[in-house]
Amino acid sequence: MHIHLPSDEQTPIIPLRMHDRSFATVLAATVRERREELGLRQVELAELARCSTRFVHTVESSKPTVRLDKLLAVLQVLGLHLQLARGKPASTPRGEP
Numbered sequence: 001m002h003i004h005l006p007s008d009e010q011t012p013i014i015p016l017r018m019h020d021r022s023f024a025t026v027l028a029a030t031v032r033e034r035r036e037e038l039g040l041r042q043v044e045l046a047e048l049a050r051c052s053t054r055f056v057h058t059v060e061s062s063k064p065t066v067r068l069d070k071l072l073a074v075l076q077v078l079g080l081h082l083q084l085a086r087g088k089p090a091s092t093p094r095g096e097p
Helices: 023-037 042-049 053-060 068-078
Strands: 002-004 081-083
Touching: 023 053, 023 068, 042 053, 042 068, 053 068, 068 081
Parallel strands: none
Antiparallel strands: 002 081
16 A cells, blocks of 8 residues: 655655554654645544544544545545555465465
């Protein structure tokens, strides 16, 4: 999974693994920094993303589990995108090569 900043910025793509403990931390910092760049308060972002202020705070506090639909709404408002990329599986189910 990668976090993309809007294409008009020269910030590199940040590669992350789903099992990487830093995923929530990097996501939180990226969301907070972008919100601040746009001059939005948490309550304003929540209103635009149609979620609660508590949810925005939760994301920015590095909670490792959040609702994907709400997270995507927050990212859309901020002009951020998640991208999935295939890689080698961490392990294969029993019986499969």
